[in-house]
Amino acid sequence: MTDKASKLSIRNVFLWTVMSVVTVSLAILSCLSLYMQIDNYRSELNNKAFVLSDFVARTSSQYIFNNKDEGIAKELGHLVAMPYVLNAHVYRKKNRQQANVEVPQIFASYNKVGQLMTGGKEAQLESLLLNPTISDTGDYLEVSTKSFDAETGIHLGWVYLRLSTREFNSLTQRAIFTHLAAVVILLIIAFYTAFKMQLGISNPIKSLTHFLQQTSRHRDYSSRASGSKIQELDTLANAINVMLYRMQEYMEMQQQAEERHRKLNSSLEEMVNERTTALKDANRELIQALEKLHQFQRQIVQNEKMASLGDMVAGVAHEVNTPIGLGVTASTMMLDRLAVIQKGFDDKTLKASAMKRFIDESNENLNIIYRNLNRAAELISSFKQVAVDQSTENSRSFCVEQLVNEIxxxxxxxxxxxxxxxxxxxxxxxxxxxxxxxINQILINLIMNSVIHGFEFMDAGTINIRAELVSDDKLKLVYSDDGKGIPPEIRKRIFDPFVTTKRGQGGSGLGMHLVYNLVTQALLGSITLTSEEGDGVEFVIIFPVSDAKYV
Structure with missing residues (x-):
């Protein structure tokens, strides 16, 4: 359906087209016919003027030659029988012996009753020769003819005639009226014929349009359009009937399909309900299993964190044993030497040399005890700070280089x-x-990954740790090594849980997953990996910080 009604109809287009063509054709034909008829009337009038002027010139030539004006006046008087002759003047040459002298002189004239003699026409005689001219008012026609002697051919004079154009004008007006009447009558006939023809075309179209509207409104696709005597409209009606037939088949097929669907839905409803119930139970069990899996995963991650802390405790305890053992040994030696000095002092056998040796040994042993206890104290302080950092999520201010060195x-x-x-x-x-x-846990996991995986089968490797501010509130840690790198199949899922190359060899596959979670969740930062197999790895970690400054 169009958005707005059409401004033209077949009826209007047909009528306007036919009437426009007929009107233009009749106008052209009428104008041409009228022009030819008026031209014919004009030719007849000119011929009449030519014949009459020639007749008057022949009649008057002998009178001009003999210079008998009484006879020519009588001859001109016969023109009264021709009512359309208004004036007739006969001119002669003043000196007819001189051939080159063309000066006219009035010789005789005839004037119709009620018509005055026209004077001053001598200058127009030559221009009116064989060129009849109608006056500006259209009331008369003027023409002139030369008069010659019949025997010698000498030019004797001129004949001037003024003829009335009343009959010519009347014929012209009658022709115009006749043509206009004919054009009007033909236009009426053409309009009536076109109106009847357009009814023969538009009425079947209206009927077909009404049929389609009723069919669309009532959705009665079983009805059929009637034929037409016009071939094109009959073809259109047949095409509409074919379309209705196919639509009827389609609607019947759709109704059958809907009926089958209703039956199928009624039979499947119970099955769907049963399967929905089973699916809900399965989803509930799956959700419970997923929750248990997440709990298990979180527990494993926590165990991994505690395991790394346990490894650190064992390593630090082993490292502290050495300075403490040396300190105990040195203190035992001091006790033994102190007992010997005490005995010599009590027995009054103490010598100066023994006392000096005791003082030297005491100084040496105390230095040993001090150095080893100081070493143990540094190890315990560092371990304590790292352990506190790993077990707490609180923020604190620290020197970045000092933190890395403690780790x-x-x-x-x-x-x-x-x-x-x-x-x-x-x-x-x-x-x-x-x-x-x-940060402690991230660097410990990255360093241990490099030692265990990156430097496997390597005697010496290099690890670079770089820290810098990328803005006033963001810190960037760049960790890289020159180990064997990460294979492509592992690299694209390196941060997934349980991804390891040491499956069955003590590797849990949670190290890098723990690093990713610590960066993105604990530090609210991002981590990117760049690695080529055989060319080491590089981790870029960027996370927000506060109160960043250089002191």
């Missing part, structure tokens, strides 16, 4: 037997406020 110091028990080199590049005055615990 490396806590890992020293596991790294001292290896020849790997760790380089830290960071401004020693850089201080930030953020959560130190996640």
């Amino acid at each position: 490396l110091l806590s890992l020293q028990p596991r790294l001292k037997k290896l020849k790997h080199n760790i380089n830290v590049k960071c401004d020693p005055t850089l201080s930030v406020e953020t959560k130190a615990g996640p």
Whole structure:
């Protein structure tokens, strides 16, 4: 359906087209016919003027030659029988012996009753020769003819005639009226014929339109359009009937399909309800299993964190045993030497040399005890800070380089037997406020991954740790090594849980998953990996910090 009604109809287009063509055709034909008829009347009038002027010229030539004006006047008087002759003047040459002298002189004239003699026409005689001219008012026609001697051919004079054009005008007006009447009558006939013809075309179209509207409104696709005597409309009606037939078949097929669907739906409703119930139960069990899996995964991640802390405790405990053992040995030796001095003092056998030796040994042993106890105190302090950071989620201000060095110091028990080199590049005055615990765990996991996986079968490797501010509130940690890199099949899912190359060899596959969670959830940052197999790895970690400054 169109948005707006059409401004034209077949009836109007047909009538306007036919009437326009007929009107233009009749106008052209009438104008042409009228022009030819008026031209014919004009030719007749000119011929009449030519014949009459020639007759008067022949009649008057002998009188002009003999110079008898009484006879020519009588001859001109016969023109009264011709009512359309208004004036007739005969002119002669003043000196007819001179051939080159063309000066006319009035010789005789005839004037119709009520008509005055026309004077001053001598100058127009030559221009009116064989060129009849109708006056500006259209009331008369003027013409002139030369008069010659019949025997000698000498030019004797001129004849001037003025003829009335009343009959010519009357015939012209009658012709115009006749043509106009004929055009009007033909236009009426053409309009009537076109009106009847358009009814013969528009009425079947209206009937067909009404039929389609009724069919569309009532959706009665079983009805059929009637034929027409016009071939095109009959073809259109047949095409509409074919379309209705196909639509009827389609509607019947659709009704049958809907009936089958209703029956199928009624039979499947119970089955759907049963399967929906079973699906709900299965979904409930699946959700419970998924929750248990998440709990198990969180427990494993927590165990992994505690396991890394346990490994650190064992390493630090082993490392602290050495300085404490040396301190105990030195203190035992001091007690033994003190007992010997005490005995010599009590027996009054103490010598100066023995006392000096005791003082030297005491100084040496106390230095040993001080150095080893100081070493143990540094290890315990570093371990305590790392342990506190790992077990808490609170933010604190710290020097970034000092934090990294403390982490490396806590890992020293596991790294001292290896020849790997760790380089830290960071401004020693850089201080930030953020959560130190996640950073501890992230660096410990990355370093241990490099040692276990990246430097496997390598005697010495290099680890670079770089820290810098990328803006006033963002810190970037770049961790890289020159190990064997990560295979492509592992690299694209490196942060997924339980992804490891040491399956069955003690690897849980949760290290990098824990790193990803710590970066994105604990630090609210992002981590990206760049690695090519055989060309090491590079992790770029960016996370927000506060109170960043250089002190």
